[in-house]
Amino acid sequence: MTLADLAHPRQDYSYGFLDAFARRELRRRILKAIAIPGYQVPYASRELPIARGWGTGGLQATLSVVGPQDVVKVIDQGADDSVNAANLRRFIARMTGVETTTDTTKATIIQSRHRIPEERMDKGQLLVLQVPDPEPLRHVQPDSSQAREMHADADYAQMWLSLYEQLVRFGRFMQGASYPVIVNGRYLMSPSPIPRWDTPALHQSAHLTILSAGREKRLYAVPPYTDVRPIEFSDVFFQVEDQAGRVCTLTGAGQKYMDELPQPSGESRFRISDTGYVEKLLKMAQGESTKIGPTYYDDAGQFWMPGVIK
Amino acid sequence: MTVPVMNPADTRQHATFTALMWALSYPGRATRLPVAGPDALTLIGETLVDLETSFFTPDAMLTARLSHTGGRSLPADSASYQFYPRLSRSDLDLLASAPVGTHVAPDLGATIVIGCALGWDTRLRLRGPGIAGTREILIAGLPDAFWSLRAATARAPLGWDIFLVTDNAVLGLPRTTAVEVLSWPM
Numbered sequence: 296m297t298l299a300d301l302a303h304p305r306q307d308y309s310y311g312f313l314d315a316f317a318r319r320e321l322r323r324r325i326l327k328a329i330a331i332p333g334y335q336v337p338y339a340s341r342e343l344p345i346a347r348g349w350g351t352g353g354l355q356a357t358l359s360v361v362g363p364q365d366v367v368k369v370i371d372q373g374a375d376d377s378v379n380a381a382n383l384r385r386f387i388a389r390m391t392g393v394e395t396t397t398d399t400t401k402a403t404i405i406q407s408r409h410r411i412p413e414e415r416m417d418k419g420q421l422l423v424l425q426v427p428d429p430e431p432l433r434h435v436q437p438d439s440s441q442a443r444e445m446h447a448d449a450d451y452a453q454m455w456l457s458l459y460e461q462l463v464r465f466g467r468f469m470q471g472a473s474y475p476v477i478v479n480g481r482y483l484m485s486p487s488p489i490p491r492w493d494t495p496a497l498h499q500s501a502h503l504t505i506l507s508a509g510r511e512k513r514l515y516a517v518p519p520y521t522d523v524r525p526i527e528f529s530d531v532f533f534q535v536e537d538q539a540g541r542v543c544t545l546t547g548a549g550q551k552y553m554d555e556l557p558q559p560s561g562e563s564r565f566r567i568s569d570t571g572y573v574e575k576l577l578k579m580a581q582g583e584s585t586k587i588g589p590t591y592y593d594d595a596g597q598f599w600m601p602g603v604i605k
Numbered sequence: 606m607t608v609p610v611m612n613p614a615d616t617r618q619h620a621t622f623t624a625l626m627w628a629l630s631y632p633g634r635a636t637r638l639p640v641a642g643p644d645a646l647t648l649i650g651e652t653l654v655d656l657e658t659s660f661f662t663p664d665a666m667l668t669a670r671l672s673h674t675g676g677r678s679l680p681a682d683s684a685s686y687q688f689y690p691r692l693s694r695s696d697l698d699l700l701a702s703a704p705v706g707t708h709v710a711p712d713l714g715a716t717i718v719i720g721c722a723l724g725w726d727t728r729l730r731l732r733g734p735g736i737a738g739t740r741e742i743l744i745a746g747l748p749d750a751f752w753s754l755r756a757a758t759a760r761a762p763l764g765w766d767i768f769l770v771t772d773n774a775v776l777g778l779p780r781t782t783a784v785e786v787l788s789w790p791m
Contacts, residue, residue, distance in 0.1 A: 303612055304610075306607075306609045306610070307606060307607075307609070308609045309609060309615075310609045310610060310611045310612070310615050311609070312609075315614075315615075315618075315655075316655060316657070319618075319652070319653065319655050320655075320657060322622045322626075322652065322653065323653055323658070324712075325626060326625060326626065326629055326653075326716070326766065327712040327716075327766070328712075329626065329629045329630055329779065330629060330714075330766040330779035330780055330781065331711050331712060331761070331762050331779075331780070331781070332734050332781065334711060334712065334762060336712045337712075360622075360623070360626070362611075362619045362620075362623065363611065388608075389606070389608060390608070390609060391608070391609070392608035392609075392610070418631075419627070443709055444709060446709075447707075447708035447709045448708070479734050479781060481761070481762060482762075499737075501737075503626075503627075503630045518629075518630050518734045518735045518779075518781075519630055519631060519734075519735050519737075520734060520735055520736055520737045521734035521735070522734075
C-alpha cells in the first residue's frame with residue numbers, strides 16, 4: 296500500500312467550486328431565508344471566476360445546493376443559449392459534473408436571470424433567480440439601514456404613495472420588471488427583474504424559489520405554497536403585460552411572453568422568449584415526440600390559477 | 606481538467622442539507638437523512654455548524670462530537686444552533702431562553718434540532734407557507750408544554766426554526782408554521 300492509495304485523489308477544485316466554509320455558510324442562510332419568506336438574509340458573497348453583477352448570487356446558491364443527481368437548466372431572459380446562460384451552465388457542469396438540460400420539466404434546479412419558464416414548475420423543483428437589486432424600497436429610501444428598519448416595522452407606506460403617484464401622473468402603474476410583491480402577508484420583496492407576466496407564477500407555487508444577489512450580498516426565498524401578492528389598490532389592479540395580438544414568428548403560438556424584434560420597416564415581429572419552450576413546440580410541429588408540461592398561461596391568455604390576476 | 610468529485614464528507618453533508626432544505630420548504634413532510642439514530646443529530650451539526658457559528662446541547666456526548674465542527678459551545682440563551690437528542694420537561698426552561706431574533710434581524714433566531722418519534726401520540730395540524738391547505742402529523746416524545754411554549758415564542762417573523770428528527774427522517778417546522786394540537790379520537 297502506498298500513500299497515494301490512502302489519500303483522496305488530487306483535485307484542483309472543491310466539488311461545486313466553493314470551499315466547505317462558503318458552502319456551509321450559504322446553506323445556513325438558505326435555510327433561514329426559507330424560514331422567513333421574503334426577508335433578505337445577509338451573506339458573505341464569495342469571489343467567483345465571473346464578475347459581480349453577472350449572476351454570482353444565483354451561481355453561489357446553485358453551487359451550494361447542487362449534487363451529482365441534479366439536472367440543471369440555466370436561462371438568461373428566457374434563453375438557454377445566451378452568452379451569460381451558456382457560460383454559467385458550462386461552469387456549473389465543469390465544477391459538479393451534473394447533467395444539464397433545456398427542458399423545464401426535466402430540470403431539478405433552474406437558475407434564471409429575469410424570467411420564469413412558461414411551463415409550470417412542480418413540487419421538488421428549485422428555481423434560483425439572479426438578483427441585481429434585492430431592495431424594493433431603494434427608490435423610496437436609498438439608505439439601506441433605514442430600509443431595513445422599515446422592513447422590521449413593515450412600514451411600506453412610501454411604496455403605496457409611489458404607486459399612487461404613478462397612477463396620478465401616468466394613469467397606470469409604471470413599474471415593469473421587478474414589480475414589488477408582499478410575501479406571506481409580511482415582507483415587501485423584489486421578485487428580481489422578471490416581467491410582470493411572471494410575477495403571478497410565484498404565488499402559491501409548488502416549487503421553491505431562492506433569490507440571491509451576489510453584489511449586494513443578500514439572499515431571500517419564497518417557499519412553496521406561499522402567498523405572493525403584487526402591490527395594488529383595491530380598485531386599481533396589478534396587470535401583466537398584454538401579449539394579445541402578438542404571434543411568435545417561429546412557432547405561430549400566442550399568449551406567451553414575447554421578445555420584440557424591431558424590423559427595418561419600423562414594424563415589430565415577436566418571438567417567444569422561453570427558448571426551451573420554443574424548442575419543444577418546434578419539435579412537436581415536426582412530428583417528433585416531446586412532452587410539453589402545463590403552462591402558466593393558457594392559449595387564451597388566462598392564468599392557470601383563477602383569481603390571482605384580477 | 607477533471608470534474609471535481611464529492612469527498613465522503615461532502616456527500617454526507619450535501620444529502621443532509623438537501624433533506625433539511627426540503628423539510629423546511631414543505632413543513633410536516635418527512636425527508637430522509639443519510640444516517641439514522643443519534644448520528645443524525647451529529648450529522649446535522651456537521652452540516653450547519655462551523656467556527657463562524659455557535660451551538661448548544663444539554664447532552665455531554667453530543668457536545669464532544671459537535672465541538673469537532675469548530676463551533677463555539679454557548680449557553681442556550683445565545684447559541685444559534687441547539688440540539689436536544691431528547692427534550693425533557695426540564696429542558697424546556699433552557700429552550701425557552703433560546704434566541705428568537707430581532708425585528709431588524711429575524712434570521713438571528715435559533716435553529717433547534719430535536720430528537721422525537723413520528724407516527725403516534727400527539728396529533729398536530731399544520732398550516733402556513735410550504736403547506737397547501739393543512740397537513741396533519743403525529744409526533745411522540747415531546748412534552749405537551751413544548752407546543753404552548755413554541756406558540757408563545759414563535760411570533761413570525763420572530764421565532765425558532767425547528768427540525769424534528771426521528772430515526773433517519775427529518776421534519777421541518779419553520780417559525781411561520783402555525784401548529785394546532787388536536788385532540789383524540791381522529
